[in-house]
Amino acid sequence: MNGMIVGRRVVLILVLLMTSVPAFAQVELGGSYAIRMHEDYIERGPGSFMGDFTGMPMSDEGRAKALLYTSSLPSTIERQCLAQSPWVGLYRPLGIRFWSEVDESGRVVAWVMGGDYLRDTVRIWMDGRPHPSPNAWHPSSGFTTGKWEGDTLVARTTHVKTQWIRRGVGIPGSDQSTFTAFITRRDNLLTIMTVQEDPVYLTEPHVVSRVWEFDPRGSQGPLRDTCNVGVEIPSLEDTGEVPHYPLGQNPEEDYMVRTYNIPKEAAMGYAHTLYPEYRKTLRPVYTPPASCGRYCCGWIERQGLPGAAPGLTCNDGNLPPAVRKSLTSSER
Amino acid sequence: MTGLSPLMIALALVPALATDVWAQARGGRGATASPRTEAPIDLTGQWVAIISEDWRWRMITPPKGDIVSIPLNLQGQQASEAWDPARDEAAGESCKAYGAPGLMRGPIRMRISWQDDNTLKLETDYGTQTRLFRFGNAPAAGPRSWQGHTTAEWSVRGGGRGATRSGSLKTMTTNLRPGYLRKNGVPYSERAMFTEYWDVHALPTGDRYLVNTNLVQDPVYLQAPFQTAIHYKLERDTSKWDPTPCDARF
Numbered sequence: 001m002n003g004m005i006v007g008r009r010v011v012l013i014l015v016l017l018m019t020s021v022p023a024f025a026q027v028e029l030g031g032s033y034a035i036r037m038h039e040d041y042i043e044r045g046p047g048s049f050m051g052d053f054t055g056m057p058m059s060d061e062g063r064a065k066a067l068l069y070t071s072s073l074p075s076t077i078e079r080q081c082l083a084q085s086p087w088v089g090l091y092r093p094l095g096i097r098f099w100s101e102v103d104e105s106g107r108v109v110a111w112v113m114g115g116d117y118l119r120d121t122v123r124i125w126m127d128g129r130p131h132p133s134p135n136a137w138h139p140s141s142g143f144t145t146g147k148w149e150g151d152t153l154v155a156r157t158t159h160v161k162t163q164w165i166r167r168g169v170g171i172p173g174s175d176q177s178t179f180t181a182f183i184t185r186r187d188n189l190l191t192i193m194t195v196q197e198d199p200v201y202l203t204e205p206h207v208v209s210r211v212w213e214f215d216p217r218g219s220q221g222p223l224r225d226t227c228n229v230g231v232e233i234p235s236l237e238d239t240g241e242v243p244h245y246p247l248g249q250n251p252e253e254d255y256m257v258r259t260y261n262i263p264k265e266a267a268m269g270y271a272h273t274l275y276p277e278y279r280k281t282l283r284p285v286y287t288p289p290a291s292c293g294r295y296c297c298g299w300i301e302r303q304g305l306p307g308a309a310p311g312l313t314c315n316d317g318n319l320p321p322a323v324r325k326s327l328t329s330s331e332r
Numbered sequence: 333m334t335g336l337s338p339l340m341i342a343l344a345l346v347p348a349l350a351t352d353v354w355a356q357a358r359g360g361r362g363a364t365a366s367p368r369t370e371a372p373i374d375l376t377g378q379w380v381a382i383i384s385e386d387w388r389w390r391m392i393t394p395p396k397g398d399i400v401s402i403p404l405n406l407q408g409q410q411a412s413e414a415w416d417p418a419r420d421e422a423a424g425e426s427c428k429a430y431g432a433p434g435l436m437r438g439p440i441r442m443r444i445s446w447q448d449d450n451t452l453k454l455e456t457d458y459g460t461q462t463r464l465f466r467f468g469n470a471p472a473a474g475p476r477s478w479q480g481h482t483t484a485e486w487s488v489r490g491g492g493r494g495a496t497r498s499g500s501l502k503t504m505t506t507n508l509r510p511g512y513l514r515k516n517g518v519p520y521s522e523r524a525m526f527t528e529y530w531d532v533h534a535l536p537t538g539d540r541y542l543v544n545t546n547l548v549q550d551p552v553y554l555q556a557p558f559q560t561a562i563h564y565k566l567e568r569d570t571s572k573w574d575p576t577p578c579d580a581r582f
Contacts, residue, residue, distance in 0.1 A: 036559045037401065038401050038402065038403070038558055038559050038560050039385050039386055039401060039560050039561070040385050040386055040401075041400050041401040042400065054387035054388060055383060055384040055385060055386075055387040056384070057384075149496070149498060149533075150372075150489045150490065150496070150498025150499060150500075151487075151489055151498070151499075151500070152498075152531065152533065154533070180535060182531070182533045182541075182543070184500075184531055184543075184545075186500070186529055186545070189529070189545060189547075189559070191529075191531070191543060191545040191561045193533065193541065193543050193561065193563055195535060195541070205535075205539070206384060207382050207384055207541065207563050207565075208384060208385060208563075209385075209543050209545075209561035209562065209563045210561055211545055211559045211560060211561045213559070260388060262388070262392065266387070266391075273387075273391075274382055274383050274384055274387075275380060275381075275382070275383070275439075275572075276380065276381065276383075276439040276440060276441060276457075276458065276572075276574070277572055277574065278391065279391060279392075279439055279582075282391065282392055282582075283582055286392050286582070288392070288393055288394065288395045288516075289395050290395065291395055291396075291397065292394070292395050292396075292397045292398040293395075295400055296397055296398050296399065296400055297399060297400060
């Protein structure tokens with residue numbers, strides 16, 4: 001009799017094996033990831049050149065708003081803590097960190113991304129909760145839910161605040177923006193692709209993809225999720241003035257045209273300039289500049305310091321001429 | 333004690349059986365299974381690069397010496413400063429920027445299709461290049477080429493009853509002719525190894541994106557792996573396919 005019971009149990013287990021779903025439905029994301037600034041170095045490092053909207057599918061309204069921007073604008077006290085996009089980390093120069101929040105049974109309730117977001121962490125709810133009403137509060141981090149699709153965590157963010165998309169150049173995103181982020185960890189590499197849709201300031205989705213590398217030493221630095229204000233421009237204190245360029249009077253509007261010889265429509269972020277066929281327009285009008293100019297070396301030589309590789313000193317046009325001359329004459 | 337009971341034996345077999353069960357579930361096609369029938373994602377179709385990153389280095393040729401973002405070593409920097417497109421043209425090497433590690437970041441449209449059950453074919457209009465992804469253990473054969481020798485393997489997840497089947501593709505390319513990572517002469521050597529991970533993602537709108545996460549490792553010209561993620565969008569309308577020959581200057 002006992003043998004029959006055991007036999008039935010064996011059969012039951014085998015049947016369960018044949019019909020059940022694997023329990024390993026996610027990847028361990030937890031840990032620190034070091035940045036590799038091998039893409040968009042200038043945007044992520046020193047910050048974009050004023051008037052450089054290349055690669056952006058902007059609406060006329062977005063373009064007009066971006067051209068009002070001056071670098072003094074975020075220095076005003078009222079704006080020092082304005083939210084940046086929850087996914088602005090793709091345009092920041094530091095690492096990121098993921099950790100999970102679990103319930104009493106150990107089930108992951110949320111994945112949290114932090115490390116290089118200046119205003120808040122991004123909490124990706126995994127417990128199936130719905131997004132709140134469109135009229136609900138828009139926190140700095142927005143509201144994000146996630147689900148696993150194979151080895152990729154797909155996160156959807158709504159309820160964001162008005163933000164700047166790239167650093168230092170004023171490209172706006174509206175509070176109606178939504179983000180879909182695809183987060184894939186493969187061995188030591190972490191890939192994040194974000195698709196931002198914005199009915200106000202973009203004419204088509206803005207897509208960015210980046211790579212980070214797992215950093216077992218966790219050297220990406222402390223979280224920077226607080227924002228302290230201070231008077232950065234004393235002459236503006238208590239004046240109520242909002243630094244901006246009046247419409248049509250931004251002196252940097254033609255910076256990319258005169259510096260890099262590219263058509264103005266490419267610099268001004270029209271969507272059709274993002275696709276290969278636009279090269280037909282570029283070919284007859286583009287002549288490479290005689291020399292690189294600024295930020296030529298990037299990864300090799302950061303902020304004017306000698307490069308990381310032995311004996312290597314990139315001739316970066318951003319260095320003062322005397323420094324550049326001394327480096328190139330003594331070390332090459 | 334009479335040794336292990338049938339129940340304990342069954343429980344002990346769970347991990348091994350589970351692996352086997354899922355491996356079979358992934359295939360599930362018996363003797364006819366092949367890399368083509370096993371594909372967990374569909375890479376086929378026409379994909380267009382969205383140049384939303386590094387526009388000034390990908391859509392046009394930057395000036396000599398603009399090596400920003402690429403972790404060159406001293407030798408790599410010196411080689412990039414020796415770039416001479418006229419010399420490349422004279423040497424019949426106008427395609428140096430169209431080798432696999434440089435091509436994928438270019439302003440390309442690519443068509444991916446199955447050449448046979450074991451071989452994926454990638455064609456680009458930009459430079460009219462063709463690269464073959466060979467599944468299995470096909471050895472590198474022939475002389476070095478711009479597209480080199482690419483081996484491929486699927487990474488498969490799920491596929492059992494009730495589980496969504498998913499996965500990605502990993503390719504490794506070697507046997508490359510020396511070429512350029514960037515059109516203004518930023519070099520890679522014949523010792524370069526190009527590793528790529530291919531993922532397909534979909535939006536609720538139906539838009540499909542292909543993401544190529546890749547590393548270029550080169551002991552000659554790089555001081556660290558050059559790591560990027562490149563994204564493409566699936567095109568339903570294939571009318572913008574525009575084959576153009578290699579161009580050493582633009």
